[in-house]
Structure formats: structure tokens, C-alpha cells
Amino acid sequence: MTRWLPHLFVLFLASVPLWMTDNYILHILITTGIFIIAAMSLNLLLGYTGQLSLGHVAFFGIGAYASALLSLGFEAHIAPGLLVKVLPKPVWFAMLGGIASAAVCGYAIGKLAFRVRGAYFVIVSISFAEVVRLVALNWVELTQGPMALNNIPALKLGAAGLELSFLKKPMVYTLVLAVAVLSYVLIRRLVQSRAGRAMIALRENESLATSVGIDVTAYLVLATVVASAIAGAAGALYAHYVRIVDPDIFLFIYTVTMVIMVVTGGKGTLAGPIVGGVLFGLLPESLRAMAMPPEVQWIAYGVLMVLVVYFLPRGIVPAINERWGAGEATASPLRNLVVAAKARS
């Protein structure tokens, strides 16, 4: 029975546009879905490699900006005297471009930032996101700065005669759900592969992992590239859904939202970001229903984050698993092995 539960859940989610006619609820589901995709990708870094990356919103924003710019076309001076001109591209191509740009940035920043660990890595990742925001704000020729990129086209697939337009909410919802399922499957394959075991090993004990021949930095960079590509995909979905992108997309508060989703749900579990994402995707809406100013929402986030660390340090999903005895990745034999080795050393 439990085997089929995820499939039934996805089927149920897929059926939502068939009977849900309220556009506002669909909108909440779409934004929650986009955030869940981003949170799942962050979980790969935070949960499986154990690196607290606090610049994740940068990859989300880079995906959004790159995809929007490719679909709109742009002209910009890359260097003095070097003018790059790009004509508008089809949206599906632009979205792939957005994903690729985020992945390339992930590779570069991974190579650089994984020279250090712990507190240093955290600070470097935050400053990276901050600089990307400053570039988006100041490179007006390319990004329009605070004036934002407007009129971003929605996704259209297929040739003339049989066209699928992703302008209406039910279609966007289906697309987001498809990307979310795809990302989930991709992350699960990765985590359960040899590379995934290497990541968990280095999370548990980096020196031990190195000593048995695991190229720690290579796996950290791999995880960063995959995570940033998926975050870029979420950003591209976002850009072509709300159809306007401004530098506020890089605000630190969005990284915090992703982190709190992952930590509350349970980092290092596949279901964790989904549980946390649903919770924190719907919480702001209920707060808004009570007519609270937005600051109250963020204060609630901050306080909740502290409370979760105190009372549910490993998150909701591991707590449920412990109570009902269903083991997930947290109780893998490899982990026990590593823990045993750690205890001996």
C-alpha cells in the first residue's frame, strides 16, 4: 500500500485542474509548487551534502532572468566595444537556456566556494546572491534594473494548428507539477546512486570519505550543478508565469523561505521539502486571510525557524518515520556504517 501512495498522490494532484475552478487557489498551488521545486534542489545541498548554502535564490533568479531575456531578446555591451545582440527565441528554448545558465553559474561558484567549508562557505554563498542582485539592479542596459523586465511571453508548445499555450492557470499548474515530478525523480535517482552515497558519506564524515578515495570537491560541485539547474528551472517557470521579473527576486528572504521549508520538512529526506513546502506555501495565505501586514508573516517565519530548531531539530518527516517505524534514507545501512566508524575514530 505505502508503495503506491506517492503515485496516488501525484494522480490526485494531476486531477486538480479538472475540478478546481477557483483561479486564486490555483495561483497559490502554482507558486507553492515552484517554491517546492526550488526547495527540493536546495535539499540536495543542505540535506544530502550537508552544506548550508544560503545563496540558493541566486540560481533561481539567474534562471528567471536568463530565460526571460532569451525569450524577449536583448542587446548589451559585454565589454567595451563588444555588443552582443540576441533576437527573441522561442520560450521552450529560453527556458532551457535559463536552466543551462543557472547550471554554469552553479559550476563556477561551486568550484570557488568549496575551497572553504562551514561558516566561510555560508558567508560566501550569501555574498554571491547579494552580488547577483546588485548586478541585476545596476546593469540597466541588460536587465532594465529596477524598472523590471515586462511582458515576458508565456510558454507555447507545438506547431501551428496544434498549439498548447501555457497562459491559463490550469495549464501552468500542470506544467509546474510535471517539472516537480521530474525533479523529484531526478533527485531520487541521484541520491540513490553511487554519487548520492558519496555525498551522504562526505556529509557524515568528510575526512573519512576522503580517506576511502572519494573526491569530495568533485561531488560537492556535482551536487551544486544539479541543484542550481533545478533551481534555474523553477526560476524559469516563475518568470514565464508571472511574466515580470525584477531584482527583488534575489532577496535573501526567499532563500530563507526555501531553507525553512527544507529544515521544517526534514533535510536529507526526499519527502521533507514537499511537506515543508506545502506547509509554508499555504501558511502565508492563511495569515493574509487574517489581514496581517507582510512583516507579521516574516516575523512568524523567523520565530518558527527558531522553534523548529529547538523542538523538531531533524524535521517533520524523520519525526513521523521514527514514530511509525518507516525507514527512509536517514536510516540507511551506509549511514550506520559511517556513524560506527566515526564512533571508533
Added chain:
Amino acid sequence: MRPGALDRDQRRFSLDQLLQHGLNAIILGGTYALLGIGLTLIFGIMKVVNFTHGEVYAFGAYVMFALVMPLGVNFFVALVLAMALGILLGAAIELLLLSRLRDADIDTTMLVMIGAWIAMQNTEQLAWTGVAHSIKNPFPPEPLVWGALSVSWNRLFVFAVASLLIAGTYYLVNWTKFGKALRATFQDRDTAALMGVRIDRVNTATFALGSGLAAAAGALLGPVFVVVPTMGDLAASKAFAIVILGGLGSVVGATVGGFILAFAEELGSGYISSGYRDAMGFVLIILILLVRPTGLFALKERIS
């Protein structure tokens, strides 16, 4: 006019400009160093990355504003009060949030501090709204001019107080009994505890001291710039850049790092583009990571 004369004038002009940038950088560097020292002390002693540092800075500026503008308290008295309240706030944060997490790993405390940061910043936003305020200062408005260089009296005062506080911190850390306990805790927490150092008190005092320095920086810079609830974010990101430059836990590193960052920002905004002024810290971090990942004055290996 001969072409040579014009050339020489231009050169003198740019030299003056360079000197002016240098002077500005020294003045700014004092407060940057103040911010960095507070953060680096807290990390060095407690192994806590203090994300509330920027909010305590903003708190200092707001206390200054509230005391000077509506209440009409004397400027210098308000400065002392702002610092004292910053110390109290720091002690409260430590006792309330961190004292129970003393044996937790660094990621756990980081998450708690991020939560506290978000809650504090939005409380400030809620309490004081997003409107920017300016604070009146009692100094003469015309700047002190010396040759082609000029500096405002207010900034000169800021630099003097910042230097005094930095010197005071050095004295406290290196020549007092409390400083000895501090350094012992830094070297080896367990051994220090066995020798009778009250670790919990050292922690609270360190966090209070670091927060006091941050609040002082905010109270000093509030009258120079304007006071807005988001001012803490920028200050925090600069303080982080400074301690990465100098090496986490190194007071000397934070002092030197503060001045290096100030010079980079002044020269960068003067000669490259003022829009990227705040990106200079990151550029420096990248350079440091490429050349010397351990920081300029690192005390130990960073990769665990």
C-alpha cells in the same frame, strides 16, 4: 597656455582626488573595523555566526534617532545610551537563544540566528515603518578644509570614537583579567573551564561586547547617513566580508580587513562605478579565496 602646464594641473587634481578618497576610506574604515571586530570576537569565542549583528547595528542607530530627535536627549549622552542598550540587547539574545545551544553544531546555531535576524528586522520594520529618518548632529555644518582635502566634523568625530573603542577592545582583550579568560576560552574551551573560567559568563559577555560595538557603529553612522530598517543587511554583509578577509576569530584581521574593505569601496566607487560600491566586498572575498583561502590572519586551518 602650454600643454605641459595643463597636464601638470590635471595630475595634481587627480592626486588630490586620490588623497581625498584615501582620507574618506580611513574615516569609513574605523567603523567597518568596529563592526568586524564585534562579529569576529563572537565567532572566535562562541563559534556562532551572528546573523543578528546587522540588526543590532540598526537598533543602535534607531535608539540614537529616538533619543535625539523626538526626545531631545543630548547627542553624546544618547551615543553612550545607545551603546549600553546594544550591550543589553546582545546579552538578552545570548541568554534567550544561544545559552541552551552551547553544545550544538554550527549549522544549528546558524539557523537559530537566521530566524532571530528575520524576526528582528521585520519587527523593526513594523515598529518604525520603512520611512528613512535623519538625525541632527551638533557639529558645525561647514567641513574642515586642509589644502585640497576636506572632511566633515561629524565624520571626524565618528572616526575618533571608533578608534577609541577599537583601542579599548584591544586593551580589554589583551590586558585585563576578563581578556585572559576570553583568550583562554578561545584557545581551548574545555581546559579553560577546568581552570575555573565560567564559560557561560564568558559567552554572554562576549556576545554583549560584540553587540555593543555593533550598536555603537550604528549610533555613530546613523547621523552620517539616514536611518532605515534595512540598513542592517548592508552592514551585516560588510561585516561578513571583513571577517572573511581577516580570518574568522582574528581581531587584528578584522581591524585590517575593515580598512582594506573601506579602501576598496572608496577607490572602486570613485574610479569604476558607484553602483557596484557594495559589491566590492565580494570581489575581495573572491580574490582572497583564489589566493589565500585561509584569510589574511587566519588562526587555523579552515577545511575541517
